[in-house]
Amino acid sequence: MARKPVRAAVGDIWISCQVCRSDLFRERGVLLNSVGLEFMKMAWADETATGLICWRCGFVHLFVNKDIKLYRADK
Template sequence: MAKSVHAAIGEHPIHCLMCDNDTFRKREVKLNSTGMELFDLAWANESATGLICQSCGYVHLFVNRDLRFNRARG
């Protein structure tokens, strides 16, 4: 199972938009486009950081590279 993290952009902690939880699982998500898929170039699509809420499962996507992570306890 993936480790839980707390996330922030600068001094602003991130909370789930649905349930206000502050612990997430982190993973890279490809932002596939139809055109790139059509030409078999999906590997060249941009990626984002996906934060999956540990409480409700809502997925938040960020392309901001200034995200900071701290391991959540527990």
């Protein structure tokens, strides 16, 4: 994996993986496509989410909440 791991929190609640309970993730922006905008060739206007990919097991968590904060983690 080329990217550095991050830890994440929403407010004072730290995020851990729903599958393996790890707290290290790889961050990625995710486009949430809708059928309507895709049909009109306007997928670029769809909503985006923050994707957190578990560093250990690979489970993908999606957050639309803009209050999510990412913190650099020393692995």
